[in-house]
Amino acid sequence: MKYEITTHQSASITAVLANAETKISEILQQPVQVLLTSPKVEIGVGSLDDLLYRVAEVVYSITGITRVELLGKSRNGNTPIVRNIVYKVLYESKIEPSYKQVGRLFLRDHSTVLSGVKSANNCIHTSEVYRNLYHSILKQIQHDK
DSSP states (O other): OOOOOOHHHHHHHHHHHHHHHHHHHHHHTSOEEEOTTSSSEEESOSHHHHHHHHHHHHHHHHHOOOHHHHHSOOOSTTHHHHHHHHHHHHHTSTTOOOHHHHHHHHTOOHHHHHHHHHHHHHHHHHOHHHHHHHHHHHHHHHHHO
8 A cells, every 4th residue: 555645744754764764773773774665664774774783883982872872862971972083984984975864873963973073073183092092093993904
């Protein structure tokens, strides 16, 4: 049965799907993307997803911050700064994703990612701790290849 979604309905459906992505990601502990153009859920596909998985594993090994915490909304402790550094690592990767593509992985919009990358740059330039974290992530990701 074919069903056309009106503009009014699409906002509600998108909100429900975003919530479903978050819940499924938490259960599976890996990125999940519900595609509106296809009636299926794709789990852990695409090289950007794979890179996020590898970065999240490295971040966990260094900081103890889990993938669920990175993908979540927490503003506690170092999590937001580390999340911003992950935005930067993903955005500046050889994959060359847009801010919007990185944002989709985290259920954020492009402006959040842009702001996060700027914040990460500032932290990396002013804090040796975050500079070392950033370089450690890059080094381990390159070593994993």
